[in-house]
Amino acid sequence: MGRGAGGQERRDDRGARRGLAAARARPREDPRRVRPGARRRVREARPELGPLQITGGGILALEPEMWEPARQLARGMYALYIGGMGARGKNFYNTVMRRQGWADAAQEVQDLYLDGKKEEAAAALPDEFIEKATLIGEPAFVRERIAALQEAGVTHLHVNAVTADAPKIFGQVKEWIS
Template sequence: MKLGYHLGYWSAGPPEGAREAILTAEELGFDSVWTAEGYGSDAFTPLAWWGAATSRVTLGTNIVQMSARTPTATAMAAMTLDHLSGGRFVLGLGASGPQVVEGWYGQPYPKPLARTREYVDIVRKVVAREQPVSHDGATFSLPLTGDGTTGLGKPLKATVHPLRTHIPIFLAAEGPKNVALSAEICDGWLPLFFSPKSDGFYRAALESGFAARGGRPPEFEVAASVPVIVHDDVEKAADLIRPSLALYIGGMGAKTANFHHDVFARMGYEDVADKVQDLYLGGRKAEAAAAIPTRLVEDTSLIGPPAKIRDELAAWEETVVTTLLLRGDSALLRTVAGILS
């Protein structure tokens, strides 16, 4: 498996040491560097700013939220970054969830699968630049016509000639239908909370998408974000991850629509996920974190002494994952690279 570095999205401000960590990742031979966005920092700007100091590593978004931009605006940013990076850009997209889409972006959240399919299709048309872009779908219409419009819109072709007429698109997905869609229409899948014990489930979803596509493309990638904590005490290592898991299982979404909660329920932790969610939404965040068993952390992370991490890596190498995306500072990257190499 290849190694990548995931900066994630910002909390209160820019992460300290980000540029140094990116340069360390490139020095160590990491394959890729990724940024993210939630409802604070955006994904494109940090990637361009810090990525400008690199020369080899792939630069990707994990993820750009589709509701934040029209498909044409996303395609414009993708072509721009691809030019500036010399063809090193990968566009990672995701639908996010209704709390963010409707609460932050003020956009509706119906039929995310159909919306994603249209979105990717339009981005592909813009980047290919074969003809003026038009699209007549249930979600997007180019040009826009009808009541409330001037009627003056017309199909347009990007003024910029793309460096590559096919920029790789990866889809962030957790549910089986979304995972299958990534295999059907995209160049890669970006899983969150992947576990080797769920490999069969995800492998079947991917195969379903490949079948609809007419076969697996030769360079399809699966880049999974995997927390890695090197520590002689496994419990203390797990404690460093529990608060983040509690946030996603309990608070990243409404009680009736939390896709992260559903991932762990499918993994066999439905009772745990329900308890964590109830505690978190009830304001008892510390108790929610404490309710997460160590075995759940170990299922989705690599934690503990170097020898334990190295032994457990074998299970990951047998899965559909092609790249492990690590988080941390430059010192951690050096340590983990030494363990995993």
């Protein structure tokens, strides 16, 4: 799995982005995130782009004192994306949340956010959704989630760490994916 921690992104020789950003994949529930043959079709269509890179990850917190601040950060970010990125009926992230089985929550978050109630929208996100959409928790839990992302086809891990010691946390994650 390529390393993307810290905002690194891969580009081809023309400077164009390479890869496919997963919209907070839930690999355990849907291991078919990368359709069979997708890599082959991309390779055949545009060989100059090299192998298909699939990005996954999210907000990362391994230290117990950072879990709640990380969850709050995730809530605010997901409320913006699910509630405020686009108009009603034309919001990619809201559609993804609905397809993942959270239709009622997606509707409530969008309604609250578009009504200007951003904090209420963030609070309306189910705890289970935040748990499944982030890498927050005990190291063993996070390592298991990263392994599930790899198994689902993710080749490029991109994390936003909430920590007092970023070099230590990134070093630990680097060991897991090496």
